[in-house]
Amino acid sequence: MTPKAVQARTIANFLPLVCERAGAKIVHNADAGYTGVRFETVNGPVILQMPTEDGNDFRIIHEFIEPSDENGRTEKEIAHFPAIYKPQGVAHFTAQILNSRGFLG
Secondary structure, three states: OOHHHHHHHHHHHOOOHHHHHOOOEEEEEOOOOEEEEEEEEOOEEEEEEOOOOOOOEEEEEEEOOOOOOOOOOOEEEEEEEEOOOOHHHHHHHHHHHHHHOOOOO
8 A cells, every 4th residue: 555556546446448458457566666557458568657756757668578679678668748647637648548559459
């Protein structure tokens, strides 16, 4: 019950049904140092990361099962937006970004 988990849960409550069908779950990854909402999409897992103390942006990250290139990247940032929006706005932006980029099928 950290403040980031409460924030993630509040945002998840406003997600549209199409995002809920993508298996939206609250996650806390201590190794990577983030709390967020994870979606199991048709193109693989996508995470909406909550803003960190040193950064002010929400980030939407596409995680790869295997490294995607010779540099060993295991994730790609799809989008980021400032943490000035209310939970309803963050849920709306997230759904629009996932839908417009073909992650929700």
